[in-house]
Amino acid sequence: xxxxxxxxxxLFRKEGQNVTLSCxxxxxxxxMYWYRQDPGQGLRLIYYSQIVNDFQKGDIAEGYSVxxxxxxxxxxxxxxxxxxxxxxxxxxxxxxxxTDYGYTFGSGTRLTVV
Amino acid sequence: GQxxxxxxxxxxxxxxIVQINCTYQTSGFYGLSWYxxxxxxxxxxxxxxxxxxxxxxxxxxxxxSRSDSYGYLLLQELQMKDSASYFCAVKANFNKFYFGSGxxxxxxx
Numbered sequence: 001x002x003x004x005x006x007x008x009x010x011l012f013r014k015e016g017q018n019v020t021l022s023c024x025x026x027x028x029x030x031x032m033y034w035y036r037q038d039p040g041q042g043l044r045l046i047y048y049s050q051i052v053n054d055f056q057k058g059d060i061a062e063g064y065s066v067x068x069x070x071x072x073x074x075x076x077x078x079x080x081x082x083x084x085x086x087x088x089x090x091x092x093x094x095x096x097x098x099t100d101y102g103y104t105f106g107s108g109t110r111l112t113v114v
Numbered sequence: 115g116q117x118x119x120x121x122x123x124x125x126x127x128x129x130x131i132v133q134i135n136c137t138y139q140t141s142g143f144y145g146l147s148w149y150x151x152x153x154x155x156x157x158x159x160x161x162x163x164x165x166x167x168x169x170x171x172x173x174x175x176x177x178x179s180r181s182d183s184y185g186y187l188l189l190q191e192l193q194m195k196d197s198a199s200y201f202c203a204v205k206a207n208f209n210k211f212y213f214g215s216g217x218x219x220x221x222x223x
Binding site: 031033035040041042043044045048050056058090094101102103104105106107108 | 118147149155156157158159160161162201203208209210211212213214215216
């Protein structure tokens, strides 16, 4: 994963349950992002963080929460308020703000409601 | 808001050349990226264009026209392993990328 690790690979959630997806990086990148991908569709931005202790909502933040207490870690919690959470969740990192490179993605977490 | 349009599916034969187009409407445009995603996998970065013109990286090239809000990815000497989905993505403010819905490329023998 080139210095970015997502876990678990598969996750099953029961109705009304909160679950947390892990994203860890060791590339010392400032920026971290969470995207959601539904089958046959593109990626939609959930939350992003440019620096420690700061994060911003993306286009589909409702029903999700994040924290950025350490530079290396950006966990995503899918709360019971998210009514349709089954999807492929991707964490991405990018070099310091202002650098013209793309993202490096983690291998993703497949979340299924059971 | 942001919107990106790309064809949903393209089919080509091994050894051929294929072009995947992307048109976009966005505020705060900084550049256009392309990503490749194999079934079940994560997207991998292919290219980034901040300025008009053609960027070449091996068999893949990417083009941008800012005045036309248009770009394309050109894949040459197609191989079976190139069968994947390809996403264009616009870089907007705060180092955020907005993705198109993806083009599924089928390479046939």
